[in-house]
Amino acid sequence: MAGNSIGELFRVTTFGESHGNAVGGIIDGCPPNLKIDYNFIDNLLLRRATGKSFFESERKEDDKVMFLSGLSENDMTLGTPLAFYVANKDVADNTYEDLKDIYRPSHADFTYEKKYGIRDYRGGGRASARETVARVVAGAVAMMYLVKNGIHIRTYTSQVGPYKYNEDSYLPDFKKVDKSPLFCPDIELSERMINYLNRMKREKDTTGGVVACVITGVQAGLGEPVFDKLQAELAKSMMSIPSAKGFEYGMGFKSASMKGSEHNDPFVTDIDNKNNTVKYTTSTNNAGGILGGISNGQDIFFKVAFKPPSSIGIPQQTIDNKGNPKSIEIKGKFDVCVIPRVLPVVEAMAAIVIVDHLLRFNSLHTVSNKNK
Amino acid sequence: MAGNSIGELFRVTTFGESHGNAVGGIIDGCPPNLKIDYNFIDNLLLRRATGKSFFESERKEDDKVMFLSGLSENDMTLGTPLAFYVANKDVADNTYEDLKDIYRPSHADFTYEKKYGIRDYRGGGRASARETVARVVAGAVAMMYLVKNGIHIRTYTSQVGPYKYNEDSYLPDFKKVDKSPLFCPDIELSERMINYLNRMKREKDTTGGVVACVITGVQAGLGEPVFDKLQAELAKSMMSIPSAKGFEYGMGFKSASMKGSEHNDPFVTDIDNKNNTVKYTTSTNNAGGILGGISNGQDIFFKVAFKPPSSIGIPQQTIDNKGNPKSIEIKGKFDVCVIPRVLPVVEAMAAIVIVDHLLRFNSLHTVSNKNK
Amino acid sequence: MAGNSIGELFRVTTFGESHGNAVGGIIDGCPPNLKIDYNFIDNLLLRRATGKSFFESERKEDDKVMFLSGLSENDMTLGTPLAFYVANKDVADNTYEDLKDIYRPSHADFTYEKKYGIRDYRGGGRASARETVARVVAGAVAMMYLVKNGIHIRTYTSQVGPYKYNEDSYLPDFKKVDKSPLFCPDIELSERMINYLNRMKREKDTTGGVVACVITGVQAGLGEPVFDKLQAELAKSMMSIPSAKGFEYGMGFKSASMKGSEHNDPFVTDIDNKNNTVKYTTSTNNAGGILGGISNGQDIFFKVAFKPPSSIGIPQQTIDNKGNPKSIEIKGKFDVCVIPRVLPVVEAMAAIVIVDHLLRFNSLHTVSNKNK
């Protein structure tokens, strides 16, 4: 019970079913005196809603956030809980009526019913990807704080179906990423991916994909061994996203076939004569920016694998809740792939984790200011 | 701060540095009336200590657990906190003296110092894999409870260096697994892996690996959407193990290149005429036993990738804590690969997560018994 | 940070400032298949808003709850988070403009500013008793579950200013309580209390009071030693109510002057021949229904003391945020006493604590039902 919160000090609790009144959440522990930038939130919501492309689910999600608390008259955070919601519009219940008693393959209909003894069959209820709207809003607020602290989070598409981006480095040219409608750094590959997505669409089928994420500007020291290591918290947050099936950071699964002599990152001293600073860093970054569960000041990077969406137009065999065999053919127009709409969700979850650990780190590193 | 606990209702808090007095922990929330089987714990500790093979670190870890609380006279759990420790023996501090000021590549020396402003340089301190002893003891207690509930957790070696087990199914022949000194279901492959490990040892180098885990007997309903989904909690627990770099469940990263029509698992009715039972299940299990973050009654399976151990005998360049370049050559005899010693650690962490979610599930599904 | 949640398994997170858009909250972990009774909630909100009397603050709080999630079409709880809010109406900001820079005596203006570096001066912001609306809604949902389990929570007025109810027993005649406009079991005393409140009102002054609470029907076994003992959790929840200054249960402060031989409650066997049941209970109940932090099956009772409201009409000396002395005379019409409006808040907090511990208790006492 009570699994709808994430974070210790920057604690996000979300709510909402696909076809209920709204999705939203509460951010408890948001630092005060942070200016809310509504455009920033709207843009992130728009990226989630449309993927900036024509591959999205055709449900119109003209999502506008509404804050109910936690802000001053001029939209500064007060340090008190920020409650927000995004209304669910375009909610046509009747399309789901005939799925009421049927367990759609690879959906959560069956498991929700087993767990709770009741389920909201309309659009998947709480199990719908619609709930990620709340993640995106909370993540957008987190990002505003991170940007003030010089921390930036970016994602790109690493794989769509069988098409994999062949990286030289974890850090692609983000100008190219921005040019690709699929946010893939390889423009040519990007087009092949689009062709593949179009083909899947014609075939009423779906496909999976992989998202890569890079976080820059994180100081050394974040992460709480031994269970709340930074990579463990990132893994949890990513694996909680609907359809996520795998997580890796640094060299990830590839590290399994590497030798220690290849994988180890030598420490070096980085002298910046212009700014007269000295930084201890590493000459390579196979670690992915985390050592022993604690950020080392290098870029943090990781990948998340997503399965193909379960809603396909092809007829499928399944059963209803009385055990009778049923053939179903899911109507409506669904996402062919979670990419690119899931990219802002990955960024949002990363932001929530990093802010939380920044605050946890801070609790140790303060000269207490006695009151005047 | 305070990242050394895992679990909500079955809450494990661990402590201990590599060369301190002891490693251990407290289990708070262990169900009462559970008989402690010391042999079971000893065996799991032995597997962690030796890997049943000759590839282990040569530190002798003749680990015996000592319980300080939570047990009745005849070793039944009381429902109160179970505190335990395993003493650190064979602790020769002086071998580490010359590493006191040096940041070993890919170790946590640098990050612990940055985080805490102080570090225990002896054997890696809290960042040593020695801390997994406490995980194994807590996991062994968890397993005792799971076995009573018909739940079994098993691991096998899926990859060592470049050698990958080519599975037909996630469920191997565990008799073969038991025969392999590396716990790999393919005996021939197992020998090639051993040869490779021997070669690495000669070269004073190390290698990575992948562990697979299968959990059978879990009922439908475990896991707490949307952030404490079962796979998210498993991912976190696995990624908190020293050297873990990747996690995937079900089809994992492979699902990214699959089509929905391939990946979806049809629901079917499984009629057992002999026992006169009807079970709703799926004809395939690409999902890996979890749908929407909740167990579906099928086997749960996942994999964890581990990097090559960072302690290699080959000379390496690095810096000391004043930024001066240093060449080091790590002495002592260290593990060539985390496999097979990490297998019981994976099992232990899985057990802790599953018990915790079993108790969380139970909180909802009880007919309250009014007191007499 | 992040102090706006209470409960482990029945977890309530609230939000809202006095003059923001709304107050509300999320209940995460509410048991599924519970029918929401809107009348029940409305009645509790009405009691909070008006105290059923003419002593209330004259702000009109025609509070209607709006649920945003967690309910099926026919208002059954789904087991998913229940989000709700009550809009803030009758919000006239300008009355507070001249208090913007002034620290009102015994209000939280100064401390919020010190803590967060910013504060919402309009009506006390988050520190306003307006936030108890969210507690009452969450508590009402908790009570619906408790009533199904045979548990009932009732309060009465034990003291107003110098007028104390002289109880023979912790369990008064609740018919008399219901007849008193101040919910005091002694009707004559009740009138003297009213006269006193009227006098305070004329004098533009305020007064304190004491609320007593009785919980019946709680089975033995609730409470989690050693820190989450039932009385400790009740104490925390009560002391978190605005203006609460003291908590005692059972004989409370009186027990300090009692002898063990007077205070001890003998165990007895209670044989019910009609229902053919045998119950182990105590012949007296000085303990207040809790032994060793765990409910013993007897009635639970406690008292909460409240200070006089800080907003008085009499001129007061204070300072502004530049340290300049200021004389203020608070306008508007405020509560003369928190009684009787605080009674449903006490009930609500008690209900939240008891449900949470009922679910925690359940996690241990379940025969796991294997799925079919």
Next chain:
Amino acid sequence: MAGNSIGELFRVTTFGESHGNAVGGIIDGCPPNLKIDYNFIDNLLLRRATGKSFFESERKEDDKVMFLSGLSENDMTLGTPLAFYVANKDVADNTYEDLKDIYRPSHADFTYEKKYGIRDYRGGGRASARETVARVVAGAVAMMYLVKNGIHIRTYTSQVGPYKYNEDSYLPDFKKVDKSPLFCPDIELSERMINYLNRMKREKDTTGGVVACVITGVQAGLGEPVFDKLQAELAKSMMSIPSAKGFEYGMGFKSASMKGSEHNDPFVTDIDNKNNTVKYTTSTNNAGGILGGISNGQDIFFKVAFKPPSSIGIPQQTIDNKGNPKSIEIKGKFDVCVIPRVLPVVEAMAAIVIVDHLLRFNSLHTVSNKNK
């Protein structure tokens, strides 16, 4: 389940039964670079063991703390978990054998059995006041950190049986407190209390008492509304101490009969010409140092009421676990009153709460130091 932890960032988890191997705990989140002062701990343990007087239980508790982790070679905290225990000596099991099946009046025998289905009958098991040893050790570590931050916690005896200290101020002359064997500021009263305790001892009876606590040096800003208000957290921690029956802070229950005009504390500007500082404070401190759940920079003070110990030598009627009536006469020599032994326990719990909130406060008030 899992109620043996307290604190969010300075998290203390305790373990141990009265007649098990040891009592102890883990402090997770203890700030690093804190020097452990063993004498300080020993002294606090000694005060808990003997009360500096002849009124104690005659069990010899020559308690020495043993740390198992979290310390450097020269006893500096590492920021990693501090595990500690105190061995249980003088454990003679057989004295409890005849109480095995009997529910002692007002003890926790019955409720532990109802809750867990099993209980450790030896000396009360986990319900014994012996568990406070772990609180005292953790509190001693907390105090070391507080003293470095200029915060001091002191207690005195406010009541023993019918004898009440008649304070003019919450802040007594602590030199007098130190002179009294019962830590009561009124020496004459102290002697009457002692006479009363001697009388109770002769009569084989027990008595209750009240402890007062004053915390000085706490800056403004600590406490997390709305549920983790500072007084709520203090109340919980105090009410979790064995035998505690009531908590009040500031004017407490007395405030119920006060007028707002009497109770309000005017803000004033305190100009210190010598040190050239200006402090905003209050001219009175009826609030007890907390406004709106947040410390205001004034002294914090509160009282805790304790019931008479339940173990009396006078014959009592009760039942056994089969419901049969039994007469018992508890042997051994038990405490006549929890005072003065409980005073260091009150201090310890206060210290744990204050450190935790200091760290929580810090998480918000840090200029992030980017790594070099």
